[in-house]
Amino acid sequence: MHIVTAKEMYDTDRYAMEEMGLQGHLLMENAGRAVATAIKDQVSEEDQILILVGKGNNGGDGFVIARTLLQQGYSVEVLQIPNDEEVQGDARTHREIYEAFGYGYRRFDSVDSLATLSSRKTVIIDCLLGIGVKGPLRSPYDEIVPHVNQLDAKVISVDLPSGVPADEGVSFEGAIQADYTVVIQYPKTSAFLQHTAPYYGDWKAVDIGLPDHLLRGRNKGCSVWTKSDVVASLPEREPFSHKGSHGKGLVIGGSIQMPGSVTMTSRAALRAGAGLLTVATVSKVISILASSVTEATFIPLEEQEGRISSVEGIEFGYDGVAIGMGMGRHREGKELLEKVLKLSESPVLIDADGLYALKGYLSEVKSRSYPTIITPHPGEMAHLLDVSIPELLEKPFHYSRQFASRYGVHVVLKGAFTLVTTPDEKQWVHTTGNVGLAKGGSGDVLAGMLLAMVMQPQTVELALNNGVWLHGSTADLLTEQAHSTYDLLATDLIDGLSKTYRTI
Numbered sequence: 487m488h489i490v491t492a493k494e495m496y497d498t499d500r501y502a503m504e505e506m507g508l509q510g511h512l513l514m515e516n517a518g519r520a521v522a523t524a525i526k527d528q529v530s531e532e533d534q535i536l537i538l539v540g541k542g543n544n545g546g547d548g549f550v551i552a553r554t555l556l557q558q559g560y561s562v563e564v565l566q567i568p569n570d571e572e573v574q575g576d577a578r579t580h581r582e583i584y585e586a587f588g589y590g591y592r593r594f595d596s597v598d599s600l601a602t603l604s605s606r607k608t609v610i611i612d613c614l615l616g617i618g619v620k621g622p623l624r625s626p627y628d629e630i631v632p633h634v635n636q637l638d639a640k641v642i643s644v645d646l647p648s649g650v651p652a653d654e655g656v657s658f659e660g661a662i663q664a665d666y667t668v669v670i671q672y673p674k675t676s677a678f679l680q681h682t683a684p685y686y687g688d689w690k691a692v693d694i695g696l697p698d699h700l701l702r703g704r705n706k707g708c709s710v711w712t713k714s715d716v717v718a719s720l721p722e723r724e725p726f727s728h729k730g731s732h733g734k735g736l737v738i739g740g741s742i743q744m745p746g747s748v749t750m751t752s753r754a755a756l757r758a759g760a761g762l763l764t765v766a767t768v769s770k771v772i773s774i775l776a777s778s779v780t781e782a783t784f785i786p787l788e789e790q791e792g793r794i795s796s797v798e799g800i801e802f803g804y805d806g807v808a809i810g811m812g813m814g815r816h817r818e819g820k821e822l823l824e825k826v827l828k829l830s831e832s833p834v835l836i837d838a839d840g841l842y843a844l845k846g847y848l849s850e851v852k853s854r855s856y857p858t859i860i861t862p863h864p865g866e867m868a869h870l871l872d873v874s875i876p877e878l879l880e881k882p883f884h885y886s887r888q889f890a891s892r893y894g895v896h897v898v899l900k901g902a903f904t905l906v907t908t909p910d911e912k913q914w915v916h917t918t919g920n921v922g923l924a925k926g927g928s929g930d931v932l933a934g935m936l937l938a939m940v941m942q943p944q945t946v947e948l949a950l951n952n953g954v955w956l957h958g959s960t961a962d963l964l965t966e967q968a969h970s971t972y973d974l975l976a977t978d979l980i981d982g983l984s985k986t987y988r989t990i
């Protein structure tokens with residue numbers, strides 16, 4: 487499923503209208519009818535529905551929705567917010583069609599009369615503002631929106647909750663808090679941002695007859711990674727393959743202070759499908775690991791105060807390397823990482839403390855001839871970018887793209903909507919996973935799963951997306967079937983992965 491900015495949506499609409507002959511009022515008819523069908527799943531014939539119509543084309547959709555629902559016997563009233571002459575173009579055309587069918591509408595005069603009208607309604611359909619919203623709500627929307635938000639009625643927004651901008655990095659004040667949003671054709675970026683997504687409630691996108699190829703070349707290339715993408719791309723295991731064909735991985739990390747993280751990464755890598763796994767760490771950690779990761783082999787590294795001080799002794803003939811988990815943030819970290827990046831002739835995944843070491847080495851990363859992958863959480867990403875966490879979360883798509891292309895790395899920005907970005911700026915958003923993952927260790931498990939994935943016969947971008955999907959879906963499956971979001975542990979994910987694999 488593609489994700490678009492307001493401009494990408496307008497450009498695609500315009501192309502459909504100007505080059506394909508699909509006129510604006512036809513698109514609006516398609517949109518309104520598709521939305522009405524989706525709304526029918528959310529309401530019953532007993533509901534008293536009020537449709538709030540704004541001045542732009544989002545309001546125009548409202549007239550089509552009203553006509554469609556009235557024709558099918560639903561109880562619908564329409565309240566148009568602007569004056570009659572302010573409604574222009576396709577929206578006006580559809581108001582005229584609506585009237586020609588013999589249906590009437592009211593005009594907004596005050597919030598008091600809206601209060602009287604809305605008090606009898608069980609469903610409010612919000613067609614006030616769509617992707618054309620600019621800046622904070624102006625009068626009278628700045629009064630209407632708070633009024634709607636305090637009603638008990640179910641609120642269904644059309645395209646996006648009025649007031650919420652489509653794009654990232656746009657400030658706004660006040661918006662409809664929807665229970666449900668019917669998105670027109672493609673979800674907009676704001677459906678995947680921490681501060682705007684909650685306004686949408688649950689949402690669903692409806693097709694208005696714009697084929698995906700119209701979007702191509704007009705968009706930056708951002709999509710949601712779904713189960714069908716996993717099913718289509720996860721490599722099947724060849725019957726005559728052997729352990730070597732399933733990837734020989736190396737995990738470098740751990741310290742006497744943090745032995746658990748490499749344990750989880752290694753176990754997760756093996757469970758996710760790595761054929762062979764070696765853990766390079768300090769001797770004391772090996773004695774802890776040996777009993778819990780019995781399938782792995784070990785390389786003892788030189789240590790100082792319980793932390794790795796040198797990668798001397800590692801022969802870099804691996805199919806993939808993960809470095810940083812539990813390594814500690816010490817002075818030698820940068821040198822260790824630098825050596826690993828120079829000597830590894832395979833993808834290198836950098837996580838946790840490795841990301842702190844990376845900061846001093848960024849300019850050299852681009853010249854690597856093998857893929858480099860970073861898996862930061864917002865705090866680590868903000869540190870790498872020298873911005874604050876709120877600044878990063880305002881524009882995670884922008885910052886990830888900028889960083890990935892500037893340094894030639896694959897970025898897996900972890901969060902409620904984990905975002906995968908390639909050096910050529912393609913992006914995928916993940917909607918699997920839940921708050922049960924907000925616990926120490928789940929990042930270590932993800933690093934292990936991703937290491938296993940990049941060693942399978944698939945491109946790095948497929949590997950990262952499949953790995954993130956497996957991780958999030960395992961959390962979802964476990965919290966549905968056996969755990970709560972309180973008690974889920976990172977180690978549960980390692981064992982639970984078997985269940986997820988069996989669903990695909």
Ligand SMILES: NC(=O)C1=CN([C@@H]2O[C@H](COP(=O)(O)OP(=O)(O)OC[C@H]3O[C@@H](n4cnc5c(N)ncnc54)[C@H](O)[C@@H]3O)[C@@H](O)[C@H]2O)[C@@H](O)CC1
Nearest residue numbers: 513514542543544615616617618619620621622623624645
């Ligand atoms: N051909 C198309 O472009 C289609 C558009 N569709 C609908 O049209 C919407 C976009 O239409 P528009 O471009 O007319 O945009 P809107 O429907 O979002 O309306 C924008 C208008 O609202 C007013 N406005 C903007 N910001 C405001 C604020 N902060 N406070 C108060 N008023 C404000 C301005 O007068 C502006 O012209 C989409 O979201 C979708 O619902 C669908 O009908 C499908 C086809």
Ligand SMILES: [K+]
Nearest residue numbers: 615644646648
């Ligand atoms: K809306």
